[in-house]
Amino acid sequence: MDPITAAALAALAGGLGGEAGRQAWLGLTALVRRPFGRAAAQGTRDDGTPQVSSGELEVAGLEAEPADPMRAQALATALGVRAALDREFRVLLDEWWERAQAAPSGSGVQNSISGGTQNGPVLQGRDFSSITFNTKRTAAPSERD
Numbered sequence: 400m401d402p403i404t405a406a407a408l409a410a411l412a413g414g415l416g417g418e419a420g421r422q423a424w425l426g427l428t429a430l431v432r433r434p435f436g437r438a439a440a441q442g443t444r445d446d447g448t449p450q451v452s453s454g455e456l457e458v459a460g461l462e463a464e465p466a467d468p469m470r471a472q473a474l475a476t477a478l479g480v481r482a483a484l485d486r487e488f489r490v491l492l493d494e495w496w497e498r499a500q501a502a503p504s505g506s507g508v509q510n511s512i513s514g515g516t517q518n519g520p521v522l523q524g525r526d527f528s529s530i531t532f533n534t535k536r537t538a539a540p541s542e543r544d
Contacts, residue, residue: 405471413465423499430460435485452477
């Protein structure tokens with residue numbers, strides 16, 4: 400498994416990646432809420448709770464303050480420890496991480512103009528709204544003859 404970096408977790412918690420990033424974060428939060436596997440439950444306290452963090456508190460902390468590198472590192476550590484103790488969780492975490500890395504970031508912009516001369520304003524970018532162009536239509540050179 401490639402290590403899940405604190406920086407990647409902080410970026411996802413902070414909303415980087417648009418809808419794909421949000422879906423990845425929701426997938427991780429659902430994963431950490433799963434109960435510990437049978438092997439991990441052998442190391443429990445008297446009340447039956449695991450001796451190590453499930454990651455839920457760390458997820459909540461990072462959601463509250465996604466720019467805090469200590470919270471991001473705490474979550475990365477909790478995920479690593481839980482994966483080492485719970486084989487089923489490790490497999491699911493590996494699958495989640497592969498999907499998260501493969502998901503398009505949704506933040507890239509690719510502009511392309513082709514087809515010859517443009518006889519008017521050309522606007523390139525992303526997420527435009529409420530834009531008005533006040534231009535006069537002039538005949539193209541081939542229409543004037």
